[in-house]
Amino acid sequence: MTHRVRFYHAGCAICVDAERRFADALDPVKFDVEIVHLGDTPERIGEAEAAGVQSVPAFVIDGQAYHINFGAALADLKGGA
Amino acid sequence: MTHRVRFYHAGCAICVDAERRFADALDPVKFDVEIVHLGDTPERIGEAEAAGVQSVPAFVIDGQAYHINFGAALADLKGGA
Numbered sequence: 039m040t041h042r043v044r045f046y047h048a049g050c051a052i053c054v055d056a057e058r059r060f061a062d063a064l065d066p067v068k069f070d071v072e073i074v075h076l077g078d079t080p081e082r083i084g085e086a087e088a089a090g091v092q093s094v095p096a097f098v099i100d101g102q103a104y105h106i107n108f109g110a111a112l113a114d115l116k117g118g119a
Numbered sequence: 120m121t122h123r124v125r126f127y128h129a130g131c132a133i134c135v136d137a138e139r140r141f142a143d144a145l146d147p148v149k150f151d152v153e154i155v156h157l158g159d160t161p162e163r164i165g166e167a168e169a170a171g172v173q174s175v176p177a178f179v180i181d182g183q184a185y186h187i188n189f190g191a192a193l194a195d196l197k198g199g200a
Contacts, residue, residue: 055183056185059180059183059185060141060185063145063146063149063150064144064145064146065144065145065146065147066146068144069144099140102136102140103188104137104140104141104187104188105186105187105188106185106186106187107184107185107186
């Protein structure tokens, strides 16, 4: 069975790098990765927040949030959207 | 060609979870992952630090550091080793 993975980002340089490194690196046999750009789809910020995402870039894998370095705080995305 | 990846951790719960999620998740065709326990091998803390690692768990992929959430600061590992 494949794991559902969401990768939340906001288009920042750190986000793009993390996407290239990790979202493209996960074993495609095991993971089904959805890329979510919160700048383009601010209506999904609530969903990310509910999953425990505090900053981007971040993965949510099986409901657990994993922050990769620090690009931008979710709170700042809400303000700037 | 496979990418050389080092995963630095210190045995903490956040480290173990990140290892399970990411170190085991990377596409084995593309990545050659070495797991480094800095609690067991404190002599490698300097090497992690030189690669830009500030806290564990963290990956170093092609010389670039990626911190996954926050388990412990490298500075604290040095003090406690």
